[in-house]
Amino acid sequence: MLFRNRAVISLESVDSTNNYAANLIKLSPPPEGTVITAQFQTEGRGQRNAIWESHDSDNLLCSFILYPSFLKSEDTFFISQVVALAIQHTLENHLKKEVFIKWPNDVIVNNKKIAGVLVETTWSDSRLSHAVVGIGINLNQQEFDSPRAISVRKITGAAWDRLECLEALTIQLEKLYLKLKTGRFAEISGSYKEHLYLLGEKAQYISGNEQFTATCRGINQSGKIILELEDGLSQTFDLKEISLVY
Numbered sequence: 251m252l253f254r255n256r257a258v259i260s261l262e263s264v265d266s267t268n269n270y271a272a273n274l275i276k277l278s279p280p281p282e283g284t285v286i287t288a289q290f291q292t293e294g295r296g297q298r299n300a301i302w303e304s305h306d307s308d309n310l311l312c313s314f315i316l317y318p319s320f321l322k323s324e325d326t327f328f329i330s331q332v333v334a335l336a337i338q339h340t341l342e343n344h345l346k347k348e349v350f351i352k353w354p355n356d357v358i359v360n361n362k363k364i365a366g367v368l369v370e371t372t373w374s375d376s377r378l379s380h381a382v383v384g385i386g387i388n389l390n391q392q393e394f395d396s397p398r399a400i401s402v403r404k405i406t407g408a409a410w411d412r413l414e415c416l417e418a419l420t421i422q423l424e425k426l427y428l429k430l431k432t433g434r435f436a437e438i439s440g441s442y443k444e445h446l447y448l449l450g451e452k453a454q455y456i457s458g459n460e461q462f463t464a465t466c467r468g469i470n471q472s473g474k475i476i477l478e479l480e481d482g483l484s485q486t487f488d489l490k491e492i493s494l495v496y
């Protein structure tokens with residue numbers, strides 16, 4: 251077992267499970283695989299400085315603590331890939347329907363977002379010292395402000411217990427993290443690409459003030475999306491430079 255001696259820290263309410271995990275590491279680093287979960291976050295955070303909102307006790311909100319010091323800096327995106335794949339596998343097993351990964355690590359079902367990931371890494375001497383992997387999975391929430399959000403319950407009509415989902419997710423994450431630790435990079439990126447949302451399909455993207463049509467051809471090693479533009483030329487973009495209109 252990879253996440254030996256890991257603890258599950260269950261909180262009722264916290265500002266953000268990612269903040270709690272980061273403080274814990276500063277105070278006294280817990281065993282790898284330790285996970286913090288909360289029923290409610292007062293300052294849940296998402297990608298691109300967004301707020302992550304979640305109704306009290308409805309969804310899975312958690313942060314795993316990892317020490318991926320074996321990774322080279324150019325391979326950091328593999329953390330995002332294994333986490334997105336762990337969620338993808340967990341949800342596909344439960345829902346028995348196709349689940350996609352929207353670059354870099356959103357998880358999509360029925361063209362709507364069901365889960366999001368916020369990976370926060372800390373470096374020392376150009377090695378990764380630790381990563382806090384924050385995961386939000388919409389489980390039982392029925393109403394969302396965004397028309398592009400969905401939950402397990404809205405799909406199946408049935409509730410899924412947060413801690414049961416966490417257990418299933420931990421099993422998948424442990425397996426994939428072991429693959430990463432043993433250097434099975436091609437297998438991981440192959441599987442990530444296999445589940446990539448809108449791969450090979452024309453879609454609308456926004457970069458700066460410009461909206462344009464392009465086709466996703468994959469992701470490069472540093473985690474940038476490769477888009478084929480309408481003139482046939484390919485260009486790469488990082489998360490700060492582009493967003494998909496969907």
Ligand code: BTN
Pocket residue numbers: 265266267268269291293294295296297298300302310311312313356365366367368384385386
């Ligand atoms: C995103 O899609 O924008 C990422 C959302 C990540 C949300 C999770 S919920 C648990 C953890 N704590 C946070 O404050 N954020 C992550």
